[in-house]
Amino acid sequence: MASTNGSFSPRVAKIRESLLHAKPELCSERAVAVTESYQETEGEPLFIRRAKALGKVLDCLPIYILPEELLVGHPSRVLRGAQVYPEFGVRWLEQELDTVEQRKQDPFVITSETKGRLRAIIPYWKGRTLDEIVAEAFNYLPQIEAGKEAGVFAVEQNEKGGIGTVLLNYPEILTKGINGVKREVADRLERLDLGDPEYFKRATFWRGCLIVCDKVMGLAQRYAELAQKLADSELNPIRKQELETISNICSHVPAAPAGNFHEALQAVWFLHMVACLETNGTGISLGRMDKYLLPFYERDIASGHLSREEALELVQCFLLKLNESVKFHDNESAVINAGLQTFQNITLGGVDSNKICGSALTSVFLDAIRLLRLPQCHATMLVSPWTPKDMLRQAIECIIETPGQPALMGYNAFIQHLLSSGVSWPEVREFAFVGCVTPSTYRMWNRAGAVYFNIAKALELALNDGVDPLSGKQVGCSTGSPTSFGTFDRLIEAFQEQMRIGVRIAVAASNIIERIHAERVTYPFLSLLLPDCVEQGLDVTHGGCRYNFTRVMGVGLANVANSLAAIKKLVYEDRRLDMKDLLEALQHNFEHDFEEIRRLLLEGAPKFGNDNDYVDGLAQKVSQLFFDEVERYTNIRGGKFLPAYQSLLTNLYFGWKTGATPDGRLARAPLADTISPVHGTDVVGLTGVTKSAAKLDHVRSDGTILNMKIFPLLVFGEEQIQAFADFCRTYLVDLGGSQVQFNVVSGEILREAQRRPYDYLDLMVRVTGYSARFVELCKEVQEDIIGRTEHQHW
Amino acid sequence: MVTGLIFNLERYAVHDGPGIRTLVFTKGCPLRCIWCSNPEGQKACPELLLVKERCSGCGRCINVCPRKAIVVLSGLSYTDKDLCIKCGKCVKECPNQARQVVGTYVTVDWLWSEVKKDVPFYWRSGGGITVGGGEPTTQYEFVAQLLGKCRGMGIHTAIETCGYATWDAMQEVLEHTDLVLYDLKVFDPSIHEQLTGKPNNVIHGNLERICQANRWDVIVRIPIIPGYTDSRDNLVNLAKFVATVNREGSVKKIELIPYHRLGVAKYERLGRKYELQEHALLTEDEMDRFAKLVMQYAGVGVYCQSLQ
Ligand code: SF4
């Protein structure tokens, strides 16, 4: 297997090194510029104000070029600097400014000047931020606060700094240049009918777009001048040449169409950086780069202006840029979004006409990702019936070495899902992913991070007549005492009722947020890169796109399926357990006398993830009920609410707010993530997990994540790697799975398994002639294996 | 319907035959190799196993044992093997999962219902079922039925055998087998007997007959046990032997399996002694050298199933 040593160019190695050593730091440039602009534009139309605010940010952005850079442009004055987006909220900022350096999860460096500047702007924003206005609006509906507090759902988690999960039409700018798009906008403005009832709205929207166009080109121009200045004083002739090239490129793109591969990457970076300065949302994504950069690559290769190595270096420089963006979360969200993850998705291996999958660039990107081993981009790779063996295999090798990237996506499941959601053919073929696992197109905005829903809480409420046992408050509706249910079906009905009311409140909250968002904060630049918005003269938050979805993500499915299986079997079928005793045991968190009952629940009923039809059937049932409840609703942009399974770390957050559950889970312990089995309960191996997972409806779901742990020794050796590739293909192509991502087990995880063996019962060690669960091995053998695992260069 | 005694069933096995496979471990083996890493596969009956680290000495198992086979001494439970009838009552009672019964009687139908679950994966990867153990030919009727059923459904079948069986038993199983993983350990018959409890003439004879028939693909496997099987003489002789019997080309390759200690803990849990002395783990270089040596004389490809 290729080792990472010596495979970078010295340039890439250096930038990578400085990134790895850079500490995340909080910056104030953006916040100050936005505040000043807002103060200057008080009273002007919203779209104009937003455009001017972004314009000011770009004008004030400190610019610099590092000695090794081929691609230029920094989103803040330091590497890994995080800008602040005060228009979305300052309450938490005010409270947390002094603690942000010391906090446990994702601490940030902050200088005293920055702190002073941020403090100075806070008073202006009091009462004007989205956060406060939404909070005010929620007062009209106390159920929202109650539901949030009890952990029935979480809203606005992903929007504390703006919207995200959007696929921007960078390729259009590559062919038209900003000037081209600007001309189109100007033309529309000119032709706008005075009699149009929405004249004002459209006119101000397009005017805003024009302002932004100029400012983006202005930023590139500043870089062109800086590069020229540096070139003039540069003594090293090679670097001088490079700087002159950079200067040329920046004076050219993104204003004009890109002329070559280097220009195209620089243009995309400028656009992407500006998008990230406009909104701090997660999942602003890059789409199918191996498709839209291909013409440039092929032309340059054919003309001899570019070699594969040079292209690889440029792509690596680009990926390094993506790692410069850091997201600053408030303390609570930092725990959910741990690791500063920004989910800037790049989709590889998409399918085009004639069943061509990916391109020559797919392998360049995979190589770049494999060698860099950095958290960004968030790479996803489509696996279709036509994906060539070699391409999948290269992706698998990348997964093993990075470890974990790219995530593998089932082409068929997503195509069917998009078609059934109303996205038309052939446009559907152009889809790419945004964020983790949300399929999107340039004509779509899916508010994919809108609502997380705690399915386990719905069951808990059904078992407690609507009362949240941890707080004692009535959070759900009254569905009666479970001791009076008599039949399992009656329990399911109560569960469904609790889910219905919970989802309904969450939907109300989501729609309130959307409405206020559209009224207070709009996105001229993002909208400029969405063709429908430009055409209609309508901001993305106002429903400018053709397809408008909002997503509700279910969390805790496996816990609920296991709980229901335990109740059905032990209480209603085998009658080994009394409902009354069960409820009492849950109330007491299985302590003291109730340990027996916990054992019975853990051992006496089947668990999801083992290809067992009894419990998998219940998972199907729960999933279907969840889908039914979500799909009832429409958002303010006229689009549907879509269900999905994606949890990030909300499974920890919700777990903390959920009492003991009948699957034997203790109060406040984490819930199962996405559709993954409860930790340690999937004991029949990889195929069992995927078989269970595949029984769920992956077509109705707007993305279904399956997390799996794999042991490095399992995928060591030629035949073993091939078997693993075949395994992935079986899940994604033959069984219709939508996504799978791998956590390659590290020495660190094994140490954790030694400490908490019961959470890691599923960890298999497989070597020739012997296979065992890791936690079953005696200490010295475990140590031996940890030694081996750490020995490998993953 | 015939039942068989198995001690494990493993899905997604990728080291014992091509593709993704389901491994069935039969219980019972005529050999007693002193390095055996699956000692729970040796005896042809269920066995009770105690994981000492987990036993808290609480004594709950004592009360449920119908044979009064258990005592607790200074915080640890002990079982009188002669009294114990492997009823499993103590296993259920133990709060710490310190007790296990290894070995379950199963029917061919039940096994088939498990094996068929992974058909899509076999189909994609060219995998199938491998019956090992233990020694599958000790339960030839059962194994033959199982493999016959699988093969009838178009699934690739393999056995892993130590080769110590009557030709009749062997033949019955082979009738439904596509691939034979055949273990060779020591060439010298008396040393073989010393280390495994049985001479190797039957084993060698069976391999010869299998090769002569030229109906099966064969992979020969040699465990490399430092100080026991890794002498130059032994490896060269085994390689030459393979070369002589492999006239028809049935043997596709030889796999060298490096010794590992992963099975050590099991001896203790079974209440048995591990006879093999401690040895440093084999290095990749050493394995490479062995592979080259064997290749020189065997006339087929040699691969190391490396741990790293
Ligand atoms: S084996 Fe289990 S039940 Fe028996 S003494 Fe030990 S811990 Fe207690």
Ligand code: SF4
């Ligand atoms: S298996 Fe049955 S007989 Fe044997 S020790 Fe346990 S309880 Fe007693």
